[in-house]
Amino acid sequence: MTKLLAPVFALVGLIASAPAFAAERTITLAVQNMDCADCPYVVKKSLEAVPGVAKVTVSYKDKTATVVYDDSRGNLKALTAATTNAGYPSAPKS
Numbered sequence: 304m305t306k307l308l309a310p311v312f313a314l315v316g317l318i319a320s321a322p323a324f325a326a327e328r329t330i331t332l333a334v335q336n337m338d339c340a341d342c343p344y345v346v347k348k349s350l351e352a353v354p355g356v357a358k359v360t361v362s363y364k365d366k367t368a369t370v371v372y373d374d375s376r377g378n379l380k381a382l383t384a385a386t387t388n389a390g391y392p393s394a395p396k397s
Contacts, residue, residue, distance in 0.1 A: 325373050327374075328371070329371045330379065330382070332367060332383065332394065332395060333366060336391045340363060343362070343363045345390070346359075346368055347359045350368060353372070368393065
């Protein structure tokens with residue numbers, strides 16, 4: 304019976320450890336079309352809707368958005384698509 308349970312416990316352990324492979328990432332995006340004081344609110348809300356996003360800070364002055372996200376749930380493509388779909392194209396700030 305123990306021999307039969309060993310693979311089951313190994314599989315459960317592997318599945319439970321999957322979140323351990325995830326990493327928290329921080330990226331700063333250069334955001335276009337932010338022309339008024341309300342624009343950062345729209346950018347922030349669009350980024351917060353992306354799965355895995357933990358924190359968003361938007362600077363109207365610098366035209367940037369800094370995003371902290373879980374890379375196992377979200378990615379750069381999803382972040383830039385979210386802002387672009389809201390009318391504010393973005394790309395990683397260089």
